[in-house]
Amino acid sequence: MKTNYKILVLSGDGIGPEVMREGTQLLSLAAERYEFRIEFQEGLVGGASIDAYRKPLTDSVLESAKGSDAVLLGAMGGPKWDSLDYSIRPERALLGLRQELGLFANLRPVKVFSALASASTLRREVVEGTDLLVVRELTGGIYFGQPKGVTKLPDGTERGVNTEIYTTPEIERIAGVAFEAARKRRRKVTSVDKANVLEATELWRKVVTRVHQAKGYGDVQLEHMLVDNCAMQLIRNPKQFDVIVTTNMFGDILSDEAAMLTGSIGMLPSASIGGKVGMYEPVHGSAPDIAGQNVANPLATILSVALMLRHSLDQAKVADDIERAVEEVLNEGYRTADIQEPGCRLVGCKEMGRLVQEKMQ
Numbered sequence: 001m002k003t004n005y006k007i008l009v010l011s012g013d014g015i016g017p018e019v020m021r022e023g024t025q026l027l028s029l030a031a032e033r034y035e036f037r038i039e040f041q042e043g044l045v046g047g048a049s050i051d052a053y054r055k056p057l058t059d060s061v062l063e064s065a066k067g068s069d070a071v072l073l074g075a076m077g078g079p080k081w082d083s084l085d086y087s088i089r090p091e092r093a094l095l096g097l098r099q100e101l102g103l104f105a106n107l108r109p110v111k112v113f114s115a116l117a118s119a120s121t122l123r124r125e126v127v128e129g130t131d132l133l134v135v136r137e138l139t140g141g142i143y144f145g146q147p148k149g150v151t152k153l154p155d156g157t158e159r160g161v162n163t164e165i166y167t168t169p170e171i172e173r174i175a176g177v178a179f180e181a182a183r184k185r186r187r188k189v190t191s192v193d194k195a196n197v198l199e200a201t202e203l204w205r206k207v208v209t210r211v212h213q214a215k216g217y218g219d220v221q222l223e224h225m226l227v228d229n230c231a232m233q234l235i236r237n238p239k240q241f242d243v244i245v246t247t248n249m250f251g252d253i254l255s256d257e258a259a260m261l262t263g264s265i266g267m268l269p270s271a272s273i274g275g276k277v278g279m280y281e282p283v284h285g286s287a288p289d290i291a292g293q294n295v296a297n298p299l300a301t302i303l304s305v306a307l308m309l310r311h312s313l314d315q316a317k318v319a320d321d322i323e324r325a326v327e328e329v330l331n332e333g334y335r336t337a338d339i340q341e342p343g344c345r346l347v348g349c350k351e352m353g354r355l356v357q358e359k360m361q
């Protein structure tokens with residue numbers, strides 16, 4: 001097994017550098033303790049890159065990303081760059097990285113920690129114990145399909161068009177990601193489509209079924225669910241799900257719905273994978289309103305580090321231990337401001353990072 005990894009760290013803007021510091025410190029500590037080596041490289045991205053190089057993503061950062069084992073991303077953007085043209089806005093860097101690294105699968109785990117179950121808008125008994133993973137197809141479907149656009153009609157009205165397109169290889173590769181992920185979890189995949197109405201997703205269902213049968217995933221249970229039912233089931237009984245795999249648009253919507261089961265954006269990690277190099281980042285943005293105040297919650301970034309260890313570095317045991325450390329710290333009542341509740345022990349970003357590190361010693 002490989003034990004020497006190159007990680008590109010792109011902290012970005014706002015709270016990005018603060019939360020990233022806690023993520024990389026924990027990773028260094030884990031490397032020491034579990035005897036693997038991490039070689040960190042750093043780069044500017046987003047607003048920080050615009051300030052230095054007048055563009056949100058430089059070729060040299062892209063080259064470093066391609067030459068690394070994984071990329072850790074903080075967050076990008078902020079009011080300082082909001083008036084720039086859309087084509088050079090900080091967030092464009094994200095699209096550029098996804099495209100160039102061939103990241104066609106977005107993974108969003110949603111785990112409701114018992115200690116935080118009351119932060120959800122749903123009742124504790126509904127959400128407590130929820131531990132699911134949304135696998136969203138990221139580079140195809142209706143967001144990219146042609147024809148698209150708005151045209152004027154002769155009678156003066158307008159016509160808007162978007163096209164849902166999926167090909168067999170696109171479906172096969174995302175299904176493969178879902179089945180492989182399920183094997184590292186509880187071995188159940190729910191494939192979500194609208195096969196009763198949309199032909200493109202009828203194909204989706206057919207191909208997912210074929211991959212399940214033909215590629216030897218008999219050890220993983222597969223079920224199909226219509227997207228409207230899935231939206232309902234996520235609220236009714238989220239504990240029934242292990243891995244949900246779905247199209248770009250359905251995944252966009254369902255992953256936000258699923259995220260809200262936890263009630264706290266500062267806790268949610270994500271991964272984009274598919275090519276040789278995976279990219280890992282917290283779901284939240286750069287939170288300019290709290291940047292530089294040592295109040296940001298670093299746990300989404302720390303949990304993104306765990307995801308990276310599991311999916312890109314094949315260090316599942318270290319990932320499990322980090323997730324357990326986070327759970328212990330929460331069980332002891334420590335909270336950053338975004339997840340605080342009466343009687344909790346309020347801590348800042350650095351303190352929260354240190355507490356998790358202590359559990360990993």
Ligand SMILES: NC(=O)c1ccc[n+]([C@@H]2O[C@H](COP(=O)([O-])OP(=O)(O)OC[C@H]3O[C@@H](n4cnc5c(N)ncnc54)[C@H](O)[C@@H]3O)[C@@H](O)[C@H]2O)c1
Pocket residue numbers: 015019074075076077078079091094265266281283284285286287288289290295296297298300338
């Ligand atoms: N992937 C990304 O880099 C990404 C994602 C979303 C938004 N953005 C950008 O971030 C900027 C701010 O966007 P926004 O305000 O809509 O979303 P945001 O996620 O940055 O903030 C939303 C709210 O959540 C709070 N919050 C977010 N992360 C937190 C954390 N770790 N700890 C505690 N509180 C946290 C913020 O203080 C704010 O009140 C914009 O420029 C936006 O374009 C970037």
